[in-house]
Amino acid sequence: PLVSGKLLFERANEFGFAVGAFNFNNMEFLKAILEAAQEEEAPVFLQTTESAIGYAGIEFLAGMVHAVKDSYKVPFALHLDHGRSVESVLLAIRYGYTSVMIDYSDKPYKENLEVTRKVVSLCSPLGISVEAELGRLVGREDEVESVEEVLVDPEQAKEFALGTGIDALAPAIGTAHGAFKFKGEPRLDFERLRRVKERTNLPLVLHGASGVYYEYVNEINMYGGELKGARGVPDDDVRRAIELGINKVNTDTDLRLAFISTLRRMMSEERRNVDPRKFLKPAMEEVKEVVKRRIRLYGSSGKA
Numbered sequence: 001p002l003v004s005g006k007l008l009f010e011r012a013n014e015f016g017f018a019v020g021a022f023n024f025n026n027m028e029f030l031k032a033i034l035e036a037a038q039e040e041e042a043p044v045f046l047q048t049t050e051s052a053i054g055y056a057g058i059e060f061l062a063g064m065v066h067a068v069k070d071s072y073k074v075p076f077a078l079h080l081d082h083g084r085s086v087e088s089v090l091l092a093i094r095y096g097y098t099s100v101m102i103d104y105s106d107k108p109y110k111e112n113l114e115v116t117r118k119v120v121s122l123c124s125p126l127g128i129s130v131e132a133e134l135g136r137l138v139g140r141e142d143e144v145e146s147v148e149e150v151l152v153d154p155e156q157a158k159e160f161a162l163g164t165g166i167d168a169l170a171p172a173i174g175t176a177h178g179a180f181k182f183k184g185e186p187r188l189d190f191e192r193l194r195r196v197k198e199r200t201n202l203p204l205v206l207h208g209a210s211g212v213y214y215e216y217v218n219e220i221n222m223y224g225g226e227l228k229g230a231r232g233v234p235d236d237d238v239r240r241a242i243e244l245g246i247n248k249v250n251t252d253t254d255l256r257l258a259f260i261s262t263l264r265r266m267m268s269e270e271r272r273n274v275d276p277r278k279f280l281k282p283a284m285e286e287v288k289e290v291v292k293r294r295i296r297l298y299g300s301s302g303k304a
């Protein structure tokens with residue numbers, strides 16, 4: 001059933017595992033995620049960014065989730081990923097989201113603190129969980145670095161947690177969104193993560209955590225794609241981060257790679273087919289498989 005993110009954050013923090021937070025923009029990804037969670041008997045966050053809402057419309061995205069809120073026995077939260085304004089959070093509340101992120105990490109600290117405190121005052125009385133971010137993920141798309149990376153300051157994290165009353169914190173520890181993470185070798189700042197957990201004891205969130213599995217990258221490159229230098233976070237680093245206190249792991253790129261690799265292969269092999277379902281069904285199945293793989297990696301199988 002559809003539940004508050006608070007429930008998922010608290011249990012994951014108490015028992016030391018992470019809940020998968022999977023992004024969706026359409027019915028196929030949503031169905032794949034929920035079926036994977038059901039088969040793994042795992043809780044999940046279903047999450048949409050503002051660009052997902054721009055693509056599909058919040059009525060469709062929230063409407064689909066509310067339509068199936070009693071159709072799956074596993075608990076799932078509907079989460080606004082990277083909300084960039086109070087208005088965006090209010091819209092999510094209006095459409096029955098049960099968890100939100102207010103991401104003011106690219107603004108001065110004081111602004112981040114004030115706006116986040118405001119969002120907590122709006123959401124907490126409604127039982128809606130609030131996630132915020134400190135430090136800045138380097139936003140690397142197609143190998144082009146767009147923003148300067150700023151790693152989280154553990155002392156500031158403690159003050160921020162106390163000053164805002166957030167339910168969860170996303171500390172920037174070296175990851176980046178997309179398929180091109182890290183300049184050189186993959187490296188997360190585990191010592192910094194440990195200190196943030198020690199000082200806040202909050203449920204922590206890892207953004208930019210996709211593994212970018214070579215089997216999907218290779219298949220995309222074999223069937224007309226061009227992902228040169230694609231690289232993700234090794235599974236062992238995700239495990240280590242969870243041991244150190246990560247309780248929600250954001251996963252978008254791995255689902256995209258699974259979907260697109262299957263789509264490219266099917267489109268190239270079935271040259272007479274014009275029924276979208278013949279391509280979308282196997283692509284959806286592949287997304288389901290990679291979601292199950294990630295749920296097992298996060299230690300959340302059987303934790304529903």
Ligand SMILES: O=C(COP(=O)(O)O)N(O)CCCOP(=O)(O)O
Pocket residue numbers: 023049051052081082176177178179206207208209210211250251252253254
């Ligand atoms: O942390 C992540 C995903 O990390 P990943 O790329 O490593 O999967 N996210 O918050 C997902 C961000 C998706 O943004 P958009 O819908 O604008 O493309």
Ligand SMILES: [Zn+2]
Pocket residue numbers: 082177207208250
């Ligand atoms: Zn993110």
